[in-house]
Amino acid sequence: MELGTVEREVYVEAAPEIVFEVVSSPDHLRRWWPDDARYEPTPGSTGEIVFGDCDAGGKAVAFTVVDARPPRTFSFRWTHPAGEAAAEGNSLLVTFELTPSGAGTLLRMTETGFREMGWEIATLEQQYQDHVSGWDFYLPRLAPYVATLQLRP
Numbered sequence: 001m002e003l004g005t006v007e008r009e010v011y012v013e014a015a016p017e018i019v020f021e022v023v024s025s026p027d028h029l030r031r032w033w034p035d036d037a038r039y040e041p042t043p044g045s046t047g048e049i050v051f052g053d054c055d056a057g058g059k060a061v062a063f064t065v066v067d068a069r070p071p072r073t074f075s076f077r078w079t080h081p082a083g084e085a086a087a088e089g090n091s092l093l094v095t096f097e098l099t100p101s102g103a104g105t106l107l108r109m110t111e112t113g114f115r116e117m118g119w120e121i122a123t124l125e126q127q128y129q130d131h132v133s134g135w136d137f138y139l140p141r142l143a144p145y146v147a148t149l150q151l152r153p
Contacts, residue, residue: 003114003115003124003125003128004112004114004115005110005111005112005114006109006110006111006128006131006132006135007108007109007110007111008108008109008135008136008139009106009107009108009109010106010107010109010139010140010142010143011101011104011105011106011107011143012104012105012106012107012142012143012146013103013104013143013146013147014104014105014146014147014149015071015100015104015105016071016072016098016099016100016105017070017071018105018146018149019071019098019105019107019142019146020070020071020072020074020098022142022145022146022149023074023096023098023107023142024041024068024070024074024096025041026038026039026041026047028145029049031145032138032141032142032145033049033138033141033142034049034050034051034061035050035051035052035053035058036049036050037049037050037063038050039063039064039065040065041065041068041074042065042068043065043066043067043068044064044065045064045065046062046063046064046065046086047063047064048060048061048062048063049061049063049078061078061079062078062079062080062081062082062084062086062091063076063077063078064076064077064078064080064085064086064091066086066093067095071098072097072098072099073095073096073097073098074095074096075093075094075095075096076093076094077091077092077093077094077113078091078092078094079091079092088113088116089113089116089117089118090117091113092111092112092113092114092117092131093111093112093113094109094110094111095109095110095111095112096108096109097109097110107142109135109139111131111135114127114128114131
């Protein structure tokens with residue numbers, strides 16, 4: 001099993017400019033992925049995304065924007081230890097690449113850096129599978145969410 005990269009492609013019936021906002025803006029992100037997101041969508045910005053209620057077993061995860069080039073690319077590092085700067089070897093890199101396709105956008109998501117984290121093999125396998133399952137659950141929610149935006153006046 002290759003435990004280095006998670007890759008997914010999703011077609012979204014919206015212009016790249018709209019899809020870029022949905023994958024980069026904390027206000028949109030929390031509608032299809034984490035329960036909360038606090039960061040500025042500009043390179044170098046740091047913050048966190050939150051899954052669940054932190055007072056009831058939920059988890060806040062450190063988040064650093066790496067690149068933001070509307071409407072084509074948005075990338076961030078996450079899972080690095082709080083108080084440490086995100087870098088290769090202490091965080092995972094997620095990149096959303098947006099390509100116009102017909103009347104919509106082909107979104108390609110890649111997440112890399114698993115092997116570089118220095119985890120023991122059991123932890124590596126568990127983390128990788130957790131992220132595969134997570135993206136398989138959350139990424140399909142993106143296109144239906146975008147569709148709701150286009151229905152609004």
